[in-house]
Amino acid sequence: MNSDKLNKKSIGYTLRTNWQLVIIVIVIFIVLFFELLKSSNIDNSSTLSTQLNDSTWVPPSLFTDNELTGPQRDMVIYGEDIIANTARYFGPAGSIAPISNGMNCQNCHLNAGKKNWGNNYSAVYSTYPKLRQRSGEIEGIYKRVSDCFERSLNGSAPDSNSKEYKAIYEYIKWIGQDVKKGEKPKGSGIDKLTFLDRAASPEKGKQVYTAQCLSCHGTNGEGQLTLSGTSYEYPPLWGDHSYNIGAGLFRISSFAGYVKTNMPFNQATHSNPKLTTEEAWDVAAFVNSQPRPKKDISKDWPDISQKPFDHPFGPYADGFSETQHKFGPFKSIIAKIETLKKEK
Ligand code: HEC
Numbered sequence: 137m138n139s140d141k142l143n144k145k146s147i148g149y150t151l152r153t154n155w156q157l158v159i160i161v162i163v164i165f166i167v168l169f170f171e172l173l174k175s176s177n178i179d180n181s182s183t184l185s186t187q188l189n190d191s192t193w194v195p196p197s198l199f200t201d202n203e204l205t206g207p208q209r210d211m212v213i214y215g216e217d218i219i220a221n222t223a224r225y226f227g228p229a230g231s232i233a234p235i236s237n238g239m240n241c242q243n244c245h246l247n248a249g250k251k252n253w254g255n256n257y258s259a260v261y262s263t264y265p266k267l268r269q270r271s272g273e274i275e276g277i278y279k280r281v282s283d284c285f286e287r288s289l290n291g292s293a294p295d296s297n298s299k300e301y302k303a304i305y306e307y308i309k310w311i312g313q314d315v316k317k318g319e320k321p322k323g324s325g326i327d328k329l330t331f332l333d334r335a336a337s338p339e340k341g342k343q344v345y346t347a348q349c350l351s352c353h354g355t356n357g358e359g360q361l362t363l364s365g366t367s368y369e370y371p372p373l374w375g376d377h378s379y380n381i382g383a384g385l386f387r388i389s390s391f392a393g394y395v396k397t398n399m400p401f402n403q404a405t406h407s408n409p410k411l412t413t414e415e416a417w418d419v420a421a422f423v424n425s426q427p428r429p430k431k432d433i434s435k436d437w438p439d440i441s442q443k444p445f446d447h448p449f450g451p452y453a454d455g456f457s458e459t460q461h462k463f464g465p466f467k468s469i470i471a472k473i474e475t476l477k478k479e480k
């Protein structure tokens with residue numbers, strides 16, 4: 137007998153005598169194989185596999201950033217806290233100054249401005265200062281932050297020399313530190329939805345609201361305060377404590393895009409929304425037809441030909457009505473704006 141035969145014989149012999157062990161090993165392999173298959177199909181932006189397949193922005197993390205130290209680190213941490221808990225500092229019972237409606241920046245810039253498709257701040261440091269048509273001026277980060285204090289938070293902005301504004305600035309700069317100048321990473325800002333062939337319907341939107349939003353945002357869109365009563369558990373969508381008519385969300389394309397990818401909160405995601413595109417437009421039309429604080433915006437869009445298609449206040453260069461600019465249908469407006477631009 138040569139050694140080869142001896143080997144074969146002994147392997148066969150070992151397998152036969154330990155058949156239970158062999159079956160267990162095979163079962164373990166099958167289970168592992170299916171687990172691997174499953175995890176590679178999971179649709180969850182926090183798993184490594186999707187981060188590798190999808191080039192959406194990856195925000196920096198305080199846990200892993202050990203280059204950020206000392207007073208600089210403290211400022212970034214303070215800035216993040218102001219974005220997440222704005223009411224604590226600037227709400228009606230705020231510790232620094234009562235200059236806002238009690239909402240938090242984070243209500244609309246989810247995860248303190250770090251969530252993809254959640255109106256994040258990834259492209260702020262990389263794209264400001266820039267010319268903004270709403271004011272007709274070159275705006276820096278301070279002006280843009282002040283705009284949200286004055287419109288979305290229906291209040292007034294902290295001084296540009298205050299520690300609080302500097303902390304917000306340092307935080308926004310830190311968030312965007314890895315983004316190249318001029319670039320907007322995938323997932324920045326608010327998603328743009330496809331247009332409907334009809335006008336968005338406040339009546340249909342009311343049904344969507346009742347079924348999908350009312351449980352948190354309330355019968356009268358008033359939201360719900362936390363137990364201490366100093367900030368919102370669920371922020372208001374209309375009424376005295378909501379954003380005013382000059383805010384970005386008052387344009388229904390912004391509202392619909394934000395809501396489709398993010399609401400109901402903690403249920404909808406960009407790849408797995410809970411509302412259809414139609415429902416998102418309709419609920420936007422409903423909410424933005426409800427009463428909310430006014431603001432003098434007569435100085436906005438000094439060049440009226442630059443007004444966005446869904447800015448609901450005339451006069452317009454394109455001849456369409458305020459109602460159509462508010463609810464759509466938008467395709468014909470956009471086509472007209474394009475031809476006017478070409479003629480210029
Ligand atoms: C009610 C919702 C809401 C709240 C609250 C809010 N914002 Fe905004 N913010 C918006 C919208 C909408 C935009 C415009 C997004 C777009 O058009 O892509 C915006 C834009 C911005 C931008 C510019 C983003 C960019 O990429 O150009 C900054 C900076 C900003 N907000 C800061 C703040 C800060 C700081 C606070 C708190 C003081 C705040 N926002 C509170 C809705 C809100």
Ligand code: HEC
Binds near residue numbers: 247348395399
């Ligand atoms: C499970 C509770 C819940 C439901 C249901 C829900 N939301 Fe929200 N919504 C929230 C919370 C919480 C926030 C603030 C998120 C944060 O601060 O991190 C929010 C924020 C918002 C905002 C931005 C802040 C503001 O108040 O303007 C809008 C707009 C919004 N929701 C619209 C909707 C719409 C429309 C629906 C229905 C399609 C809906 N939400 C369903 C909990 C909910």
